[in-house]
Amino acid sequence: MEAAESATPVLDRQPVLSLKGISKGFGAVQALTDVDLDVYPGEVVALVGDNGAGKSTLVKVLAGVHSHDSGTITFEGRDVRIESPTASQQLGIATVFQDLALCDNLDVVSNLFLGREVVGGVVLNEEEMEKRSWELLRQLSARIPSVRIAIASLSGGQRQTVAIARSLIGEPQVVILDEPTAALGVAQTAEVLNLIERLRERGLGVILISHNMADVQAVADRVAVLRLGRNNGVFNVRDVSYEEIIAAITGATDNVVARRASTTAAAAAPAATQDTETQA
Numbered sequence: 573m574e575a576a577e578s579a580t581p582v583l584d585r586q587p588v589l590s591l592k593g594i595s596k597g598f599g600a601v602q603a604l605t606d607v608d609l610d611v612y613p614g615e616v617v618a619l620v621g622d623n624g625a626g627k628s629t630l631v632k633v634l635a636g637v638h639s640h641d642s643g644t645i646t647f648e649g650r651d652v653r654i655e656s657p658t659a660s661q662q663l664g665i666a667t668v669f670q671d672l673a674l675c676d677n678l679d680v681v682s683n684l685f686l687g688r689e690v691v692g693g694v695v696l697n698e699e700e701m702e703k704r705s706w707e708l709l710r711q712l713s714a715r716i717p718s719v720r721i722a723i724a725s726l727s728g729g730q731r732q733t734v735a736i737a738r739s740l741i742g743e744p745q746v747v748i749l750d751e752p753t754a755a756l757g758v759a760q761t762a763e764v765l766n767l768i769e770r771l772r773e774r775g776l777g778v779i780l781i782s783h784n785m786a787d788v789q790a791v792a793d794r795v796a797v798l799r800l801g802r803n804n805g806v807f808n809v810r811d812v813s814y815e816e817i818i819a820a821i822t823g824a825t826d827n828v829v830a831r832r833a834s835t836t837a838a839a840a841a842p843a844a845t846q847d848t849e850t851q852a
């Protein structure tokens with residue numbers, strides 16, 4: 573992967589990934605209704621919401637695990653359909669699921685190149701894979717003691733690092749991380765947050781799912797809130813308080829939140845006939 577130019581302000585740029593009006597139902601359960609989400613190159617968008625808000629479902633739509641019922645997905649300016657996990661990867665979307673799906677008994681190199689082994693003649697070119705593994709980990713400023721150590725003997729943070737590094741081998745434009753710090757201690761969390769900043773520096777768009785508002789405020793540029801499967805506000809992290817994010821997540825009827833959320837909510841809501849300012 574090429575090192576990207578340094579991140580520039582995202583506002584005047586085209587999103588690398590844009591979702592418009594995405595809906596997805598599972599039988600009687602409407603998991604997503606009319607969800608919009610933009611991700612720009614070189615930014616971290618935190619996707620937050622209570623249990624059952626639809627975060628994982630949205631990720632699975634992008635990862636090609638679920639197909640959506642309606643709405644459009646635009647990737648690098650083109651309308652796309654993401655019909656399978658392979659299609660998602662080939663498009664340039666890498667998803668690191670919460671369970672990481674690493675092979676515990678294999679070493680770091682083997683995990684990084686699993687299914688993508690560099691073949692020199694008829695045998696795997698171990699030397700080349702090892703060299704590339706170190707390169708990749710160095711670019712991410714990752715602290716892994718050895719690339720020949722089995723995954724089983726790494727810490728939670730180091731495993732997360734390997735899983736993220738592996739996702740980069742396909743040279744994605746967008747990386748989705750599902751709760752990357754959920755099982756980690758303080759120091760390991762800091763390492764993973766550093767890693768997320770490296771991804772942003774490389775010009776990738778990052779979608780970070782997290783329940784931890786400290787992590788979100790430490791690393792995200794924007795926060796997109798889902799509530800009951802719908803958009804409930806998109807905020808610049810710099811302009812929003814912890815309380816405001818929580819209010820949007822829980823649906824507390826706070827005027828500030830309601831006003832901030834209105835830009836996104838207005839598009840989805842049918843025109844109301846009653847006066848909107850009558851509530852105290």
Ligand SMILES: Nc1ncnc2c1ncn2[C@@H]1O[C@H](COP(=O)(O)OP(=O)(O)OP(=O)(O)O)[C@@H](O)[C@H]1O
Binds near residue numbers: 601602603624629630
């Ligand atoms: N495969 C499925 N079949 C039926 N219902 C599903 C399926 N997957 C998700 N749902 C439902 O869709 C809704 C959204 O679930 P989802 O897993 O996307 O929420 P989430 O925001 O990821 O929650 P959490 O924070 O608990 O992980 C829930 O009501 C859930 O029960």
Ligand SMILES: [Mg+2]
Binds near residue numbers: 628629
């Ligand atoms: Mg989930």
